[in-house]
Amino acid sequence: MSSLKPITLYSHATGPNPWKVVMLFNELNLPYESKYLQFPDMKKQPYESVNINGRVPAIEDPNTGITIWESGAILEYLVETYDKQNNISFKQGTPEYYAAKQWLHFQMSGQGPYFGQATWFTRFHPEKLESARVRYVNEVRRVSDVLNRALQGKEYLVGGKYSFVDAAFVPWYGIVPAITGDTFDLEKDFPNLNAWLNRIKARPAIAKALKEKADAMAAH
Template sequence: MMPITLYGHHAGPNPKKVVMVLEELEIPYEIKFLEFSEMKQPAYESINPNGRVPAIYDPNTKITLWESGAIIEYLVAKYDTERKISFEPDSAEFYQAKQWVHFQASGQGPYFGQAVWFKIHHKEQIQSAVDRYINEIRRVSGVLNGFLEGRKYLVNDKYSYADIVFVPWFEVVTWVAADCIDLEKDFPNVYAWLTNLKSHPAVVEGLGAKSEAPKKL
């Protein structure tokens, strides 16, 4: 099997989700790290017209994909034949896993990302914007915390890609909202869930994929 090419950035949470799945399924891969300026050049926009990471090229199928959720769904559909971190097609769990992946992509990533932008990168401090997105971190964490009451994992109490996709963005909470959100105290079910997830070697490997916290401008 030829290695899949993963395009990423050293500070990007979304490529790390893909690394975790690649590692969990023991799929050979190589990472090509891009600087932000390279993502907006024609060479990369021919791969991902949105000019963001991640994207993959699978030489085994000649398929190029972008958007982390789509990439992960492709990887588990194509390569998780033993259903190690996924579910039987057309089962209730199969669709429930997709539900959580869509919630992560629409409800967690964008809001946590905007919290990072307005707290760390925006040149003008706009407190109302910071407050809005910090509150969204609380809201999303609350949704998960409530659902995880009495549960170990999100889908049928089985460790799956539906859990994995949430991990990287929660890593930003400790430095973007450490002064106002204590996951262990405020969202104990989420904290226990994340602690368990981060005991998996594939998750550890993904979090360590050229990890570096963004610096304030």
């Protein structure tokens, strides 16, 4: 895809959601350029003309003229536009196609918001609200248990192969140690989940994205 123009990704160094998109760029060998925004700049022009919701990620694809925000929608756009051979996705209309949607929606509605609230009430909320912190840390455990049980006897979530929905869950697990401390042992408590995460992170495209994230955090 060397003839493609770079896709612009609006990103933030520490936020997990943009890195799901970077992982897919790498998997699909798509050229891209990251523009890092500080949180205050997301809530005003010119970025609000890209994403009226004032959050990242968002992409502008000069190859199609499409601008789109919300990380799950971006992932679906990328595989539908650039993975015509279904290397990391599934043929439209098949059971696997809809199962992938199911897991992507679970990631967006279940993992992301609960992990995000656990982070907020553990690290950023101005008052100490232990009941709120405990609630959301328990939700981190619940979501992890769902994944652990779903992965029993399986290498990947859908169709017996690696797909974009496996990658979608990886970035938020990077913040788990900071919000749960030593009360959360992935290897001991959720061995299927832990093995799956390690399997995904070993992929060159994913490892490259994780290194880019570490470099971005150091620079920003």
